Amino acid sequence: xxxxxxxxxxxxxxxxxxxxxxxxxxxxxxxxxxxxxxxxxxxxxxxxxxxxxxxxxxxxxxxxxxxxxxxxxx
Numbered sequence: 088x089x090x091x092x093x094x095x096x097x098x099x100x101x102x103x104x105x106x107x108x109x110x111x112x113x114x115x116x117x118x119x120x121x122x123x124x125x126x127x128x129x130x131x132x133x134x135x136x137x138x139x140x141x142x143x144x145x146x147x148x149x150x151x152x153x154x155x156x157x158x159x160x161x
Contacts, residue, residue: 093155101152108144111137 093101114123115137125133 090156091158093152097151097155101148101155104144104151105148108141108148111141111144115141 111123114120115134123133123137126136127133128136131139
């Protein structure tokens with residue numbers, strides 16, 4: 088299968104999701120602004136929950152870009 092460039096929409100959306108995930112992780116580790124609300128799900132603490140969300144967003148951005156390169160028309 089040949090390499091196909093992703094569409095502009097895929098690149099922009101993937102970048103925005105990546106930026107959101109990196110913001111959450113940066114805020115979690117360095118605590119620069121303190122804008123993340125307390126969000127505890129189940130037995131996870133608030134920091135663990137936001138860490139899962141941040142890592143999930145970064146993974147989703149990578150996966151979306153991967154699909155955009157692999158699949159034509161995405």
